[in-house]
Amino acid sequence: MSDIGVAEIPVDDDERPLPPPEAPVKNALVEGPILRTLLWLAWPNVIALSAGTCVVIAETSYIGRLGVESLAAMALVFPFVILTMTMSGGAMGGGVASAIARALGAGDIDRASTLAAHALLIGLCLGLAFMLGMLIFGPRLLEMLGGRGNVLAYAIGYVQIFFGGAVVPWLMNTFAGILRGTGNMKLPSLLMLSSATCQIILGGILGLGLGPIPSFGMRGVAAGSLVAYVISVSVMAWYIFSGRARVVPKIRGLRIRWPMFFDILRVGAVSCFSPLQSVLTVTIFTHMLAQFGTEILAGYGVGARLEFMLTSIAFAVGIASVPMVGMAIGARRVARARRIAWTAGCVAFVSVGLVATVIAIYPDLWVSIFTRDESVRAASRQYLSTAAPMYAFLGLSISMYFSSQGAAKVLGPVLAQTARLVFVAAGGWWLSTYAPTAANFFALAAASMVVLGVLSAASVIFTRWGPKGAPVTEVRPALS
Template identity: 75%
Template sequence: MSDVGVAEIPVDEEERPVPPQPQPVKSRLLDGPILRTLLSLAWPNVIGLSAGTCVVIAETSYIGRLGVEALAAMALVFPCVILMMTMSGGAMGGAVASAIARALGAGDRDRAGTLASHALLIGIMFGLVFMLGMLIFGPTVLEMLGGRGDVLTHAIAYTQVFFGGAVLPWLLNTMAGVLRGTGNMKLPSLLMLNSAACQIILGGTLGLGLGPVPQFGMRGVAAGALIAYTLNIGVMGWYLFSGRARVVPKLLGLRVQWAMFFDILKVGAIACFSPLQSVLTISILTHMLAKFGTAILAGYGIGARLEFLLTSIAFSIGIASVPMIGMAIGANRIARARRIAWTAGIAAFFALGAPACLVAIFPDLWVNIFTDNATVRAASHQYLSTVAPFYSFFGLATAMYFSSQGAAKVLGPVLAQTARLIYISVCGWFLSTHAATAQSFFWLAASSMVVLGVLSCSSVVLTRWGPRDAKPEIRPALSAAD
């Protein structure tokens, strides 16, 4: 037998130990029952986000005591505040959680720690951008939104303080994203409760001037929020850097790696367009309904408050799916990742649909909280009976958005939001030029939610989540001599 063509293997190469490869972590997020695990992660978020709703209600209450101008100023600033909070918490926070979860799913804790450090840098940079942008251009933006006189003065006062500390909410939501990426939903939610309590107490005290504290007005309300954020950053930072979390951010000797920034920003930068488009969509629809008078606009506003409340439920379910899907993607378990996405979508669909349909049938359960004006009540009944049954599609779209974040494939749901924006703009323009009634615009709002839900689901179906199939290796044909 000929030895030609047989390569000899040196003994030292044969006996050289193979370096250990990272192994996927074993946890309930990767191996536990999907629905039970998803709900166990979601319920703390529901409580935490409900606390945020309480802050909005409380702030509206005590700002009202500062006068009608202050209340109008808060309404003027509110879209800017919501835009920053949803970008930092939902869009970029979800991207951070996704990157951390994918690294842990692949068993690479060192990478997860490095990603956490880069995430903090991203949070600081985005916070500085919001700070400089609102301090320089904020007064002009508020004036473009309709601010005049004392209303504009109050709005600028709030903006200067709150956005002067914009780094704080960005840093807080980035830390929360790191913890959520490890599957820890309880601590961020507990701190949201703590933050809500501090905001209500401090904002009310500084804003109204309770006891020996002088009245700082809108500046005091903004300062109360920033102090609450600072306290919670201290607690969350201590937890992260003390080693109690599964991921410890690496700061000493950190070398900036653009690949780490890209891993987060390839999801987060695109995802930031979703809240931006959502705010723009609401603004366009509000502008179109304003021509029908105060009663219709107020009725729409009452319905929009219900949408805001129910969206927090969809957010809770969606953000809970991010670490589950991220870890499954990191461990290359694509089929499980997709099952998690559809489970989250169905759960969000019914979680929003059930209470929304109840309110559509019995609208006074919700309307009576806000008004006893007969005209406004009639407009609210009309809006809720038309639109509320379709909130379930909005919940479905929200779940698909966060699931796609977990898979690092968020472009599809963002384009679905773009399609909804175009749909409302074009159809709204058509209705406006054909003397349509307010009811027609309510149907436009309802149908746009169906469009958003269907397109978001379609994007998940059509987008490849796993690695592309490798091409088979082409081997040369054996010759007869071989």
């Protein structure tokens, strides 16, 4: 009898059949339903980022109790603080998460562990660079921005404390990037939530004083933030180095490997230009509106607070997409990676746009929280009715930015941000030649959001994801 086509059953030495090989454990980020997995990863980020918004509101409240000069000092240093946090978190942290996710998607845990160690070196070096840069050049920068007298002194005091420990937030966001690259969103988000609570409590106590604790003013507020960050760094470091995470940074016997730095920096370094350009765009637009008086500027500020709050939703969804896209790219499942990107983009566009449109129709729901001055309320209503419906495009752009980080193809969304900067600057110059009104500039702001969103989406459409020559058909590797 022929044996052709008959499967041979493996046996051991006792002639008993061996059990069938175990099926590989599925990775939900690569194998699971896209929308459900995305939302499962995003919800902890929504809570954590909302807590960050509460910190901004709380700090503004108790710094205001220190006096108008302290409030003005915070306005001077706030852009530098935001720049530090967005660069270390969303930009370089996204680069770290992307590199680790792509390594895990390819099933290379050893590479992911080596990347994590190099990521910590990058975070340490950039933290030291920010520390030295702000301690040496910070006072001069604050003076150039208009700081004088007590306002400048308070601002310098804050900078000396906060940026004296600049390594701490950089390491915190690097650890968070490592965890997010493995698909662990809950621990970084939980620590962001607890850190926000600590910041509010410690910043208030050290800033305003309580019982036997004297008021340290702006220095105390900065110290409260650093203490909260140190706690988060300690917990994440313990969790990762204890082996509880999917990757453990290879610190002992580490050999510097430049391709590892390149893999992180080709995403993270390019991404850093996005927050830089965003801050510059807001600065230019604020300067343009200043000519119309305090009420118009204040009205725009009320609308900008809504923008900050709503884009946190898009950030949460976008950050969740980074490991999903990165692992899909690492597994050479480019078609799935693109479906993840578009799913995240739709969720961000709809969720941000829905809330913003309701506020545009009923602006007093938001404006009444901040002011009862009729001139400011009128300016806020005008801005929100014009610009708020376009916040959806900001949500889309943020989502495309993070998805592109996961694919290590972030140049397109960064250039889209450049296009928006040029659009605002050129449009503002053109309007200034025609005796414009504030409403004209509000329309310019709204149009710039559409430009940013459309170009960010177009960059994803026209940019090739995955290595050159790689098939776009999905390969299903066995991943743990």
